[in-house]
Amino acid sequence: MSAWLRSLRSRRDVLRTGLGSAAALVGSVALGQSATHPAGHTPATPTPPVKGGAHAGHGNNLMVGKVDHARNGFDPMEVLTDWDTGQVSRLPSGQVLREYTMTALEKDIEIAPGVFFPAWTYNGRVPGPTLRCTEGDRLRITFNNHTSHPHTIHFHGVHPAEMDGVPGAGPGEIPPGGRFVYEFDAEPFGCHLYHCHATSLKRHIHKGMYGAFIVDPKGGRPPAREFVMVQNAFDTNFDGGNEVYAVNTVGFEFARRPIPIKKGELVRIYLVNILEFDLINSFHLHANFFNYYDTGTTLEPTLRIVDTIMQAQGQRGILEFTYKYPGNFMFHPHISEFTELGWMGSFQVVEPVNYAAALREAGVDAGWDRRATGGSTAGGRRA
Numbered sequence: 098m099s100a101w102l103r104s105l106r107s108r109r110d111v112l113r114t115g116l117g118s119a120a121a122l123v124g125s126v127a128l129g130q131s132a133t134h135p136a137g138h139t140p141a142t143p144t145p146p147v148k149g150g151a152h153a154g155h156g157n158n159l160m161v162g163k164v165d166h167a168r169n170g171f172d173p174m175e176v177l178t179d180w181d182t183g184q185v186s187r188l189p190s191g192q193v194l195r196e197y198t199m200t201a202l203e204k205d206i207e208i209a210p211g212v213f214f215p216a217w218t219y220n221g222r223v224p225g226p227t228l229r230c231t232e233g234d235r236l237r238i239t240f241n242n243h244t245s246h247p248h249t250i251h252f253h254g255v256h257p258a259e260m261d262g263v264p265g266a267g268p269g270e271i272p273p274g275g276r277f278v279y280e281f282d283a284e285p286f287g288c289h290l291y292h293c294h295a296t297s298l299k300r301h302i303h304k305g306m307y308g309a310f311i312v313d314p315k316g317g318r319p320p321a322r323e324f325v326m327v328q329n330a331f332d333t334n335f336d337g338g339n340e341v342y343a344v345n346t347v348g349f350e351f352a353r354r355p356i357p358i359k360k361g362e363l364v365r366i367y368l369v370n371i372l373e374f375d376l377i378n379s380f381h382l383h384a385n386f387f388n389y390y391d392t393g394t395t396l397e398p399t400l401r402i403v404d405t406i407m408q409a410q411g412q413r414g415i416l417e418f419t420y421k422y423p424g425n426f427m428f429h430p431h432i433s434e435f436t437e438l439g440w441m442g443s444f445q446v447v448e449p450v451n452y453a454a455a456l457r458e459a460g461v462d463a464g465w466d467r468r469a470t471g472g473s474t475a476g477g478r479r480a
Contacts (some may be wrong), residue, residue, distance in 0.1 A: 160348045160439070162210030166347075169206050169321070173345035174354055174461055177324040177333050178468035180311070193234045199225065200223040200241045201248045201306070209308075209348045209439065212446035214306035214331050217244060217293070223346050224289070224327040224371070225308030228368035231474040232286040232312050234359065238279040242271045251294035256281035265271045270295045278470040279381040288367045288393035290327075301340075303332055303339075303373035309413075311367055313473035314396065321365040321417065322358055322469045327429075328370045328378050328408070328440065341439050342430075348439025351428075355445035357455035360423050364444075366416040367422045369380055370408035380416070380434065383468070403432050417425040419447040420467055 146185045166172035183195035201375035203220045205213045219225030230236060242248050247270035259267030260281045268277045293306035329346060330339035341348045358364055370378045381404060387407050388398035393415040400406065406414065421424065429441040447455045456466060 100230075101463060115380060121127045121358060159352055160209050164207045164210055164347050164350070166379070167284070169222075170204075171346075172349045173343075173350045174226065174459060175357070175447075175465065176222075176227070176261070176345045177326070177356065178465055179227065179404055179466065180229040180325075182229050182474055188235060193231065194237060195230050195234050195236045196225075196239070197228060198239045198241070199250060201244045205367060206305070206344055206346070208331050208333075208343065212333065212341065214305075214333060214341075217246070217248070218305050219250075219299065223305035223307075224329065224369075224391045226308070226350050227309045227311065227325045227473055229313070230283045232284055232315050234283045236281060236283055240271060240277050242275045245273050245293050246301075246305065247272050247297050248276075248293045249293050250281070251287040251292045252281075254281075254310070254312065260293075262291075264296060268442045273303055284313045285394050286312045288369065288412065288415050290369050290371060291421075292371065293396065299373050302371065303330075307371045309369050311365060317473040318365070318396070319363065320470070321363040321471060323365045323367070324356070324469065325367045326369070328368070328372060328380075330372050330435075330440075332374060337374060339372070339438075342372075342435040343439050344442065349441060351442025354459050355425055355443035356419065357447060357452065357459050357461075359449050359452055360420055363417060363419050367413070368408070368416055369413040370410065372410060373448050375410075375435075376408055377432070378406055378440075379407045379430040379432055381431040382416075382418065382427055384422070384424075385418050385426065387416045389416075390415040420444070423447055423451075426459075443475060 121167050152381040154213040167378050181197060183197045186194050188194050199219050200221075200291070202218050204218050205219050206216045206218070206223055208214045218435040225355075238250065240250055249264075249270055252260075261267065262279065264270050271277050283455075283474060284479075289310040291314060291457040292309055293312045295301050307327070307329070309327055326344045328344055330342040333340045343349075344351065368380055372378050386402045386404045389400040389403060390397075391414045393413070398417075399414075406416075408414070417477055423446045425443045425445055427441065427443050445455055445459070454461065
């Protein structure tokens with residue numbers, strides 16, 4: 098591979114080109130992808146930046162084109178609300194039992210228009226399913242490894258050592274073709290995550306083996322429109338640095354398709370940072386302030402009236418806010434490079450009378466709206 102190509106594949110060299118950085122990135126990472134993973138994918142053609150897009154911002158540097166969500170098997174907009182509450186029954190003791198099936202699969206996913214990443218996944222998607230339950234529920238997760246590498250599921254929370262999903266504890270790494278059932282009680286309530294903890298850890302995380310794990314308090318939380326946002330990124334040329342940044346995997350997806358919300362309603366975001374290679378990520382909300390619940394393990398905010406929070410690797414929390422005015426309002430990290438490389442989106446705030454039209458514009462339906470406003474698992478609504 099020529100020195101010229103290696104330099105082009107550096108994200109900082111890409112930024113120095115000044116040609117709509119993200120659009121230039123698409124071409125450069127596609128070239129890298131072709132060189133390292135030639136099977137089955139045609140290199141993407143470098144494309145010019147969007148000029149004056151309806152929802153463009155911070156230099157109108159969106160990527161050109163659309164990701165084929167049907168081919169991926171998941172849509173970042175749907176991921177916002179598609180809670181997996183498991184198969185629910187009751188144990189003889191009366192305790193709620195939630196049973197989930199998680200399967201490790203190797204799969205190429207499209208993370209930007211024409212840019213494919215050879216991912217390792219839970220259930221064929223990145224992030225994996227958003228597991229949701231109520232504090233005190235018994236969780237039974239059957240894990241099947243259908244890949245060519247050993248994997249685990251490590252849940253953040255409180256559980257016995259043999260259920261920790263790390264090498265040397267319990268079954269340790271589950272080999273290719275292997276199966277294990279993790280079982281423990283859900284505690285404490287909060288916004289948590291799970292991820293593979295096989296060695297090397299950074300490789301298994303950056304390849305896509307992670308997801309959100311939400312434990313609702315027994316009494317629930319106040320009614321709100323709820324979304325899960327998993328901050329992630331992808332090292333497309335395997336140089337130990339990320340080239341594409343996103344929430345729920347696809348760069349600039351929520352810039353192209355702003356998330357519809359109603360003026361005056363309470364919005365709650367379960368925010369998880371699972372970035373590998375970068376130590377810090379952040380979330381900044383435009384034209385508003387929010388309350389923040391660090392890890393979500395309290396019912397009172399741990400920060401009040403802030404517009405930017407920082408999260409280290411593996412950190413997570415809950416944001417709550419209400420918009421006073423209609424309009425399009427950006428959210429993004431206050432790390433400019435991440436914004437320019439895909440981690441940027443908008444909320445489309447509308448009057449309630451205009452909400453059905455906003456749903457159609459975002460490409461979602463009433464089912465998406467019901468999942469967003471269905472409340473927690475508490476009170477039997479999902480049990």
